[in-house]
Amino acid sequence: MTASWLSRAPCDGLDGFTPSEDAWETAGDLKRLCGSRLGYCKPCPFRAECIAVVKPAQAMFDGVAGGRVWCNGLVIDALDDVSDDELAEPKLRATCGTEAGARDHNRYGERPCTSCRQVARQVAARRRKERAKQPTQMQLDIPSVA
Ligand code: SF4
Ligand SMILES: [Zn+2]
Incomplete structure (x- = not known):
């Protein structure tokens, strides 16, 4: 993520939001590993921007983004005040030159x-x-x- 708002996000400079693939096997493992990071998303005003940049559903993302824990692009846990309005993802574009x-x-x-x-x-x-x-x-x- 290189968006300008990121330096103002509560998660800036922190890790543990995207556990390495060999650290977990099941959705439950993933939730245990990074679920606590959801607390940082709670006051974050950039949840929609976060989802627009990460594109978790299209990218089959595993980890915490936009107030949700995602596993293979599906929401497996979420803060209790998330809204569907935050879920818009711009289309993933293939890399130019391919x-x-x-x-x-x-x-x-x-x-x-x-x-x-x-x-x-x-x-x-x-x-x-x-x-x-x-x-x-x-x-x-x-x-x-x-
Ligand atoms: S929603 Fe969560 S992961 Fe996304 S920028 Fe905010 S604190 Fe970071
Ligand atoms: Zn091109």
């Missing part, structure tokens, strides 16, 4: 950025090459011998 990034520009009706245009050219060239390698089906007209 095939998925180029597809995302198309999907959102945008003009692709330079690195995605380059990837799209490389993909098109690769496809042309693959097509050229494929054997063409020959239609042979063999005259029948009477």
Whole structure:
């Protein structure tokens, strides 16, 4: 998280909000490991911003964000005053300079950025090459011998 409000959030500089994957197995473990961090979210005025940045559902996030404990992108615990209004997540975008990034520009009706245009050219060239390698089906007209 690099958003400017983060330095004013109660969790700034603290850890334990996202336990490492090998430290837990079940949702119960996760809750035990980081559930106490929910206390920091209680007075936090940035819960909606936090969820918008972390995108826990789309990112299948494990840990504490926005006043909830998430496991595989699902809420497994929450403060008692959370509101559904805080749950809006902007769409996850694929990284530019990858095939998925180029597809995302198309999907959102945008003009692709330079690195995605380059990837799209490389993909098109690769496809042309693959097509050229494929054997063409020959239609042979063999005259029948009477
Ligand atoms: S909602 Fe919780 S995890 Fe998110 S910024 Fe606030 S204190 Fe940190
Ligand atoms: Zn791009």
